[in-house]
Amino acid sequence: MLSKNGITFLLLAALLFSVMGCGTTSTIKRSIITRGEAFPQMYEEQPRSIAILPPLNTSTLPEAGNYYMATITTPLNAAGYQVTPEETVKNVIDQNTLHDNSLYSLPPQTLGQYFGSDAALFARIKQWDVAHTALLSRLIISIEAELISTKTSKQLWRYNTSINIDLNAVKSTAGAGLSLLAGMKKEDVDKATADALSHALQLNTKLIRDLPFGPGHEDYLQDQKMELIGSIPGKSILKQPQDIK
Numbered sequence: 001m002l003s004k005n006g007i008t009f010l011l012l013a014a015l016l017f018s019v020m021g022c023g024t025t026s027t028i029k030r031s032i033i034t035r036g037e038a039f040p041q042m043y044e045e046q047p048r049s050i051a052i053l054p055p056l057n058t059s060t061l062p063e064a065g066n067y068y069m070a071t072i073t074t075p076l077n078a079a080g081y082q083v084t085p086e087e088t089v090k091n092v093i094d095q096n097t098l099h100d101n102s103l104y105s106l107p108p109q110t111l112g113q114y115f116g117s118d119a120a121l122f123a124r125i126k127q128w129d130v131a132h133t134a135l136l137s138r139l140i141i142s143i144e145a146e147l148i149s150t151k152t153s154k155q156l157w158r159y160n161t162s163i164n165i166d167l168n169a170v171k172s173t174a175g176a177g178l179s180l181l182a183g184m185k186k187e188d189v190d191k192a193t194a195d196a197l198s199h200a201l202q203l204n205t206k207l208i209r210d211l212p213f214g215p216g217h218e219d220y221l222q223d224q225k226m227e228l229i230g231s232i233p234g235k236s237i238l239k240q241p242q243d244i245k
Contacts, residue, residue, distance in 0.1 A: 036224030080217030112150025
């Protein structure tokens with residue numbers, strides 16, 4: 001039979017456990033972020049059109065930027081956004097001799113004048129590497145991106161993601177990759193390129209999974225309470241936030 005002191009001890013222990021449990025639950029609840037909380041400017045400015053800028057490529061694969069540009073439009077269209085044609089972007093860049101860092105240092109309003117879009121999508125491909133072990137080969141691709149308003153220069157959205165693919169298990173995706181290259185002759189595209197395009201499409205689809213829907217989507221302005229799936233990078237990929245004017 002428990003003594004009075006023993007009963008008191010058990011009651012205090014139960015109370016402490018209850019308080020700790022409540023605190024843990026509260027912490028979990030506070031860690032949940034919705035699209036509306038993470039990206040309020042998207043719902044305030046409601047951009048309709050996006051100009052996709054060629055990404056900064058700090059990976060070891062020189063062609064990574066081309067794979068990104070060839071596949072990013074598809075998921076953005078599916079999310080309800082109008083995208084400035086890639087050919088238009090290339091022409092503007094060539095006509096104004098804009099490349100790499102010079103393009104990323106331009107004021108967003110200037111980009112808006114060049115491309116006629118509501119926002120510009122900046123991106124950095126951080127990694128596109130194959131890691132080999134005795135038995136396995138894995139492809140690791142990582143990217144970070146942010147959407148900047150060409151009207152107010154405010155950051156509307158920022159995100160990063162990565163994919164990790166077991167190359168030993170993946171099946172040929174040449175058909176899906178080739179469908180993205182309508183302007184090229186089939187015999188000019190090898191299986192490696194088609195597979196790379198398929199991987200890039202997978203990466204870009206994952207990249208914008210938490211992007212609020214655009215006006216062409218049936219859930220436009222109805223997704224503010226959707227919880228984020230991924231994470232938001234801590235720093236801007238642009239040189240300095242104050243440079244965005």
